Amino acid sequence: MTLELKEAEYNSCLVISIFGEIDMGSSPQLRTKVIRSVNEGHVNLILDLTSVDFLDSAGLGTIIGALRRVRSQNGDLLLVCPEERIQSIFMLCDLDKVFKFYLTSNEAVDAYKGINSL
Amino acid sequence: MTLELKEAEYNSCLVISIFGEIDMGSSPQLRTKVIRSVNEGHVNLILDLTSVDFLDSAGLGTIIGALRRVRSQNGDLLLVCPEERIQSIFMLCDLDKVFKFYLTSNEAVDAYKGINSL
Amino acid sequence: MNGKDYSSGMVELRIPAQAEYIQLVRTVIGEIAAIDPNLSLGRIADLRLAVSEAVTNAYREHTRQNLDDQIVVRCDLTKGKIEIEINDQGAGFNPNEIPDLPNAEDPERLNHESGVGFSLIRELSDETTVETGKNGTKVRLIFNLNNG
Amino acid sequence: MNGKDYSSGMVELRIPAQAEYIQLVRTVIGEIAAIDPNLSLGRIADLRLAVSEAVTNAYREHTRQNLDDQIVVRCDLTKGKIEIEINDQGAGFNPNEIPDLPNAEDPERLNHESGVGFSLIRELSDETTVETGKNGTKVRLIFNLNNG
Ligand SMILES: Nc1ncnc2c1ncn2[C@@H]1O[C@H](COP(=O)(O)OP(=O)(O)O)[C@@H](O)[C@H]1O
Ligand SMILES: Nc1ncnc2c1ncn2[C@@H]1O[C@H](COP(=O)(O)OP(=O)(O)O)[C@@H](O)[C@H]1O
Numbered sequence: 001m002t003l004e005l006k007e008a009e010y011n012s013c014l015v016i017s018i019f020g021e022i023d024m025g026s027s028p029q030l031r032t033k034v035i036r037s038v039n040e041g042h043v044n045l046i047l048d049l050t051s052v053d054f055l056d057s058a059g060l061g062t063i064i065g066a067l068r069r070v071r072s073q074n075g076d077l078l079l080v081c082p083e084e085r086i087q088s089i090f091m092l093c094d095l096d097k098v099f100k101f102y103l104t105s106n107e108a109v110d111a112y113k114g115i116n117s118l
Numbered sequence: 119m120t121l122e123l124k125e126a127e128y129n130s131c132l133v134i135s136i137f138g139e140i141d142m143g144s145s146p147q148l149r150t151k152v153i154r155s156v157n158e159g160h161v162n163l164i165l166d167l168t169s170v171d172f173l174d175s176a177g178l179g180t181i182i183g184a185l186r187r188v189r190s191q192n193g194d195l196l197l198v199c200p201e202e203r204i205q206s207i208f209m210l211c212d213l214d215k216v217f218k219f220y221l222t223s224n225e226a227v228d229a230y231k232g233i234n235s236l
Numbered sequence: 237m238n239g240k241d242y243s244s245g246m247v248e249l250r251i252p253a254q255a256e257y258i259q260l261v262r263t264v265i266g267e268i269a270a271i272d273p274n275l276s277l278g279r280i281a282d283l284r285l286a287v288s289e290a291v292t293n294a295y296r297e298h299t300r301q302n303l304d305d306q307i308v309v310r311c312d313l314t315k316g317k318i319e320i321e322i323n324d325q326g327a328g329f330n331p332n333e334i335p336d337l338p339n340a341e342d343p344e345r346l347n348h349e350s351g352v353g354f355s356l357i358r359e360l361s362d363e364t365t366v367e368t369g370k371n372g373t374k375v376r377l378i379f380n381l382n383n384g
Numbered sequence: 385m386n387g388k389d390y391s392s393g394m395v396e397l398r399i400p401a402q403a404e405y406i407q408l409v410r411t412v413i414g415e416i417a418a419i420d421p422n423l424s425l426g427r428i429a430d431l432r433l434a435v436s437e438a439v440t441n442a443y444r445e446h447t448r449q450n451l452d453d454q455i456v457v458r459c460d461l462t463k464g465k466i467e468i469e470i471n472d473q474g475a476g477f478n479p480n481e482i483p484d485l486p487n488a489e490d491p492e493r494l495n496h497e498s499g500v501g502f503s504l505i506r507e508l509s510d511e512t513t514v515e516t517g518k519n520g521t522k523v524r525l526i527f528n529l530n531n532g
Contacts, residue, residue: 024292025255054262056288057356061349068346085281092359093352097340142440143403172410174436175504179497186494203429210507211500215488246454247405248398249412256419257395260412264397267411271404306394 003029007037008105012112013044015080015105019051022059030059034066043075046108050082055089067098078108121147125155126223130230131162133198133223137169140177148177152184161193164226168200173207185216196226245271245313250306251291253298253324261291261309268311269318274381283318283379286360289353290322290375297326297373316382317362322375328368393419393461398454399439401446401472409439409457416459417466422529431466431527434508437501438470438523445474445521464530465510470523476516 003026004019014037022030037045047063049055067077081087082103090096102108121144122137132155140148155163165181167173185195199205200221208214220226249264251257262284269280287309294307308323334354338344358364363378397412399405410432417428435457442455456471485499486492506512511526 021259023258023288024295025258054284054288056285056292057350057353058292060352064346065349071346085278089285089356092356094340098345139407141406141436142443143406172432172436174433174440175498175501176440178500182494183497189494203426207433207504210504212488216493245400245402245405246398247400247408248396248454250394250396252393252395254393257393260395260415260419263415264408264412267408271408306396 002026005030005033009042010109010112013046013078013109014042015046015048015109017048017051017105021054022052022062023054023056024058027058027062031062031065034062034069038069038073038075043070043073044112045070045075045077046080046102046105046112047077048080048105048108049086050080050105052083052086055086057093060089060093060095064095064098076112078102078111080105080108120144123148123151127160128227128230131164131196131227132160133164133166133227135166135169135223139172140170140180141172141174142176145176145180149180149183152180152187156187156191156193161188161191162230163188163193163195164198164220164223164230165195166198166223166226167204168198168223170201170204173204175211178207178211178213182213182216194230196220196229198223198226247311247313249309249311251309253295253303253305253307255295258288258291258295262288264309265311265320268313272313272318272381275318275379279379282360283320283377286357286377286379287320287322289357290377293353293375294322294324294326294373297324297329301326316380318379318381320377320379322377323372325372328370328373331366331368395459395461397457397459399457401443401451401453401455403443406436406439406443410436412457413459413468416461420461420466420529423466423527427527430508431468431525434505434525434527435468435470437505438525441501441523442470442472442474442521445472445477449474464528466527466529468525468527470525471520473520476518476521479514479516 003022006017008015016033018030020026045066070077079099079101081101087101090099102111121140124135126133134151136148138144188195197217197219199219205219208217220229247268249261251261265287266280266284269275269283291307291309298305298307303325305325310321312319331354337348337351361377362380365376367374395416397409399409413435414428414432417423417431439455439457446453451473453473458469460467479502482502485496509525510528513524515522
């Protein structure tokens with residue numbers, strides 16, 4: 001019923017790794033975490049969905065809300081999502097056009113480094 | 119729904135390791151295996167219950183039937199059962215007086231060696 | 237087990253309209269689907285998601301209407317298909333009047349955190365029918381077993 | 385979550401009298417029990433076994449009587465206890481007339497591969513009541529949540 005959330009801080013960004021099922025019941029936990037992180041000044045976020053077993057529309061909505069929050073602070077949100085099954089849920093909702101997907105969290109971190117070194 | 123059964127043959131005995139849930143639906147599979155083994159001349163059996171997640175009264179009955187079968191051929195049946203939860207089901211039915219329990223399959227194999235070297 | 241007829245394979249599950257029980261429905265649906273060997277893991281995931289969305293909608297409606305009634309899920313594993321019915325006692329809705337969301341390219345899209353549940357249900361199932369009215373809503377989903 | 389009141393936590397599950405669905409009941413019961421944090425893993429295992437035995441008996445009775453009817457399992461997670469009811473439509477039985485088994489020390493014991501299901505149910509649950517008659521049997525099991 002509860003998500004496990006782990007975080008790793010880099011110079012350029014904050015990685016939040018999510019373990020478990022993101023649904024209507026558990027997504028508020030993720031929302032709270034994102035809001036807190038943005039308030040602490042982390043506007044370049046990575047959500048690592050590698051260990052997410054289930055994602056529903058409430059979870060998608062929370063991730064959309066996270067993107068809106070960081071964008072409004074001139075930040076960004078990248079997704080680590082190697083699981084095709086999870087990625088396909090974004091695609092069904094046309095949200096693959098809204099998010100950037102990476103296969104590993106290293107690749108996503110590198111993407112931020114690239115941007116920041118411009 | 120199906121059990122996984124593995125076997126290992128020793129000079130003195132045959133170890134049948136059981137993986138999964140032993141219930142009314144799956145226990146016939148174990149019964150068949152035991153009958154076949156006895157028919158092939160293996161009368162000293164070890165049932166390794168280490169990886170059994172669930173055992174019901176139909177499973178207990180099948181194990182009782184196995185003991186009867188090997189005894190009628192002057193053989194024996196030893197149980198490997200490190201899981202207290204599974205062992206307690208035998209105890210609730212007073213069957214801990216009927217079976218000999220070992221913590222590892224090595225110990226059970228050694229028990230047969232002891233008997234055979236008498 | 238292929239080709240076995242599960243024609244009397246009807247399971248009914250009634251749950252309280254509480255968030256804790258939605259995960260239970262997903263588990264049950266996943267287990268039932270696994271009884272028939274003709275459904276791939278991917279398709280079982282689709283089924284779990286579609287049912288979860290419909291049960292979540294039923295839950296939300298019971299919460300909105302302050303209803304203590306249970307939500308009833310029926311799952312019928314018949315030869316060739318799996319049919320699931322999600323029933324609530326809410327006030328109904330018009331599935332054709334669910335507002336369209338802004339285009340994915342439109343920055344406005346980010347202001348909508350909800351509203352994709354029903355279209356997900358339709359996309360994932362082979363067939364979706366809705367009977368809805370003042371006395372509640374019945375969403376019926378069909379998943380064919382053989383076309384993957 | 386301790387002390388939370390799940391007073392409207394009634395789940396009802398109807399399954400076909402088919403062996404494949406007994407495992408499903410165990411899963412559901414295990415998941416429901418896990419919703420309440422006051423039940424230890426060992427106690428959940430006891431609960432799963434007791435319910436499984438009762439559902440197996442119901443299944444066997446439906447098979448004996450050639451009944452197509454479903455078996456109905458109700459699970460009520462109320463403050464302080466979990467109450468489960470297993471209902472079948474069989475011909476009933478007298479729970480006081482279940483024959484005693486030979487003593488464990490008696491070699492005759494090995495000739496009995498069945499007959500411990502009901503005593504297991506009684507041993508595992510905190511309370512067992514049986515209502516039985518020509519129109520079926522209702523076994524009600526109570527597991528207290530706090531005494532471990
Ligand atoms: N079972 C239902 N009973 C009443 N209204 C419903 C039901 N299912 C869906 N709706 C209505 O349809 C709308 C769209 O549902 P959906 O696409 O699942 O998105 P969301 O639930 O995220 O808003 C809901 O906001 C609700 O107003
Ligand atoms: N629900 C039931 N309906 C009819 N008869 C039952 C029912 N449950 C138990 N019985 C009877 O009681 C007997 C003993 O049951 P039990 O102790 O569970 O052992 P087993 O099922 O292994 O014989 C059964 O053989 C059956 O005759």
